[in-house]
Amino acid sequence: MTSPGWVFEQLHSRDDVTTLFHAEKAWHGQHNVTAIVKRHLHTWFDPTAL
DSSP: OOOHHHHHHHHHTOSSEEEEEEEEEEETTTEEEEEEEEOOGGGSOOGGGO
16 A cells, blocks of 8 residues: 555656546545556657647
8 A cells, every 4th residue: 555645756756657547535435546658758748839
């Protein structure tokens, strides 16, 4: 078991993953759910391109 803060710390320390979704007690009212996607850096959305 781990805290959401620890999970996000680990995820934000990487530059090759994006967090898609996080919800506490989302699975059967007891489990936190975090969805991430691993991507190549060249496929990331570039907000400066807008």
